[in-house]
Amino acid sequence: MTEATEREVGRARLRKEDARLVTGQTTWTDNIQMTGLLHLAILRSPMAHARVDRVDVSPALERPGVVAAFAGRDLADGLGSLPCAWPVTEDIVMPDHPPVAVDEVRYAGDPVAVVVARDRYAAADALEAIEVDYTPLPPVLDLEAALAEDAPLVHADKGTNRCYVWPLATGEDYARVKERADVVLTRRYRQQRLIPSAMEPRAVVVTPLPASGEYTLHSTTQIPHILRIMLAMVTGIPEHKLRVIAPDVGGGFGSKLQVYGEEALALAVARRLGRPVKWTESRSEGCLATHHGRGMIQDVEIAATREGRLLGLKVDLLADMGAYLMLVTPGVPILGAFMYPGIYKMDAYDFTCTGVFTTRTPTDAYRGAGRPEATFAIERIMDELAAELGLDPIELRRRNWIRREEFPYPSIAGLTYDSGDYAAATDKALALFGYDDLRAEQQKRHERGDPVRLGIGVSTYTEMCGLAPSRVLGDLRYGAGGWEAASIRMLPTGKVEVVTGTSPHGQGHVTSWSQIAADVLGVPFEDVEVVHGDTKAAPQGMDTYGSRSLVVGGAAVHQAAVKVVGKARKVAAHLLEADEDDLDFAGGVFSVKGSPEARTTIQEIAFAAFSSHDMPEGMEPTINAEHVMDPENFSYPHGTHLCAVEVDTETGRSTIRSYVCVDDVGRVVNPLIVEGQVHGGVAQGIGQALYEEAVYDDEGNLVSGTLADYLVPSAVDLPDFVTDRTETPATSNPLGAKGVGESGTIAATPAVVNAIVDALRPLGVTDVAMPCTPQRVWQAIEEASA
């Protein structure tokens, strides 16, 4: 049998979709043109916080090419508040969020008026004619000051800037556990705000069909299905009259897991004017108005014995919501709540998150969403604890991590980790890294007082992903389920269409889903097409985020294909006049056991089902099938990342010399795609550690509002990554896959910062705030030596 070598799953297939994506010969939303298309431009608040006294759009109407212009008040009729689908507590403060501000602007970039014109140029020029009178109000920027009694309020009608308080206490009582501890360390870490910076900026095109009251909305979204439901609610357009298409989308990283005001606005304007409209953001507009990520202050306390056994962990989190609650804003830190204990065993865990409103761009999901922050905190403080106890950071981890034989393991935070082997991943990483040699070199450099120090950073992470069991999401007060749908259409000529509810925006689902379906159905990889991202063509779906697509959506494809084979088997048995149990199925061929000449292919059966001249008695004339997968558990990728950084103590520059990652993402469908996800994820994690920060001035203006000021590393700034894997299959899905979309970002940030601090610890440095810019590193050295 050659079947094993011909399996698709596990092959490093080049991606089917890349030719069109990289040449641009595809439907990017901004490429869409049509007769009579109008263009939207949005006037945005130049102030972080102000009362809007007067908006006069009439001068804009005098400008050439302008068709219409609206202030917030003009649009308030028929445009509801933008939705937040994750009210994490019963008493959460949920402010009104109009797509265009009416009385008050609450962040620099908050929309105040809209111009509609015949081309983008006319629209942009006319914005300058709009007159707005503002009365400045005090900005609210500091998370702790915002909670003071007399703090100015972001939403005066709510009487507080405290959005919610979400506690979680598990295991023994933390205070009591702490009493038993020999060592208690307290640290404060800051998760700076990040700007997601997908390669394709946001764009939306709405095409109305006034005669039938139907609307088609193309958007650069990760979530066409959720968007359709939410926009129906915001605009009052009946859901069945609204079709949402996410054509090829150029990256999201969570920033397109959103229901944006601009999407609602485009729909409202198209409805008002009865004409198609387009809006495309510029990069600098996106820096202001596409949601941001992270933005937290973490107070972390860890209690341990002298021997380095963890006893308990306490986390107090302040999370910056920004000015409004967007789709899952309040839930992002809660996704992290379960991950602070990481891969370690302990007796008590005490977590509290306080959500805080500020006059800044709203925050929401950004690659990893809560879990990178959690992993950073635990992995950083583990290194601090190791230093305190005089232990090697790897050794401290070994003494505390869950051992292979202990899975499935109920984590202290209440999750059930299904599988993993932390020792195997770590041992492999250490060998690839040359850990002992690097430690020796580090020591030598220290001894000779080399101005360039060497540091080694460790990050042994896990994460919960593959969102998610619907029942658990319900318990967490999330507004939707976590299932995913797939259907398989066996075409009469033997070709296959896989319809998925996931919505790829760079992940390569077309390729991976083809591999999964090809294996189960026994058809060639090339004979499979994947249909996605259109609520009319792929009507049922929960979309793409949280490393869920393969684990839930790919698994749904697998199960739907199994159902197709089951139906085909009935037809084959009928045609071959055999018992179903007497049929073998391999490589797309049904044959009768013992008489291999009696055979038929799945393609022949597809045609037989199409013609239906001779189907089994009582069987529907189709072998198509669908499956909706609702996983029983999250999935838990893990791994060990090791980073060696050279720190130039004279300039403060940190240069990554080597980076090794050994990830366990369960069974791998396409190793090339996994490799790409790890590379991109690690690059983004390094971005947070060294480069990226949304900087605001004291008035609340975004200072880093272009890519010249907001530094995103490119390939030349990054080292070669050494990647490898271990494999313990997930038990919660038939593929055994764990998801890989976020792991690199989750793992990398603490590995890099740990390495920098490790390099400087002999100089007395115990922390450097992110991003660890050369200046911050230099200042840390100066302060330590002062």
Place this chain on the structure above:
Amino acid sequence: MIPPAFDYARPASVEEAVRTLAEAGDEAKVLAGGQSLLPLLRLRLAFPELVVDVGRIPGLSGVREDGDTLVIGALTTHHDILRDPLVGRYAGLLAAATRTVADPAVRHRGTLGGSLAHADPAGDLPAVALALDAELVVVGPQGRRTIPAREFFVDYLQSALRPDELLVAVRVPKREGWGFRYEKFQRVAQAWAVVGVAALVRRENGHIAEARIGLTNMGATPLRAAASEAALAGVPAVADAVARATAAAAEGTRPSSDPSATPEYRAHLARVLTRRAVLAAAGGE
């Protein structure tokens, strides 16, 4: 990212360009490679009424020798400068600094003249022009004049070019046997310099006979590190001596503050980078 409306002229000769500029008064901007002006327009930070595109005027690009001087046409692209054998032989510092400018796409469009006329103190080439003692040849209604680089950079984004003048060439004294180094400190590869140091060193008998040092992004204009230049004259080309002499590198500078660097940190970097640049240029470690 849509520029405000502007008129556009594309003169065919230097004379026509100067005439066009003269007629427009203060309201025109010259467009060469567009790598500085176009972003300013698209971000609506510049609002010229007229953009005068000189990109197709013949005879303004290329490098030639004129006795002891290299004459580099103002429209010579960074890319062409990197490939030019005369520049490589007689003005290696210029090539070394040009190699660090932005990215290949920018280097294919951007020009030496455009980058000098833009007079951005964070640009790499103004400080190099200073260190090289270059002269800038400009043409106006009254004819041609030559401005020493020392007098060309007047203030932040302001040069000694009058609104009706066009920069046509850069004259660089040929230097053979000088060591050079451009030390650029930047946070990511395509970013502007936080601080840059352009060093030229003439070495005699193990000593530094003469040093010229241009500083990038240490004030409103590119600057010469005059105190360090004076201190370096005659010192041995070894680490300790060079370190002592370059401790004054930031003297007389007024660096700005931004999220990447405070003035204090910039001054510190200037000292470290000047020491490194001079040592490298002097063939030290």
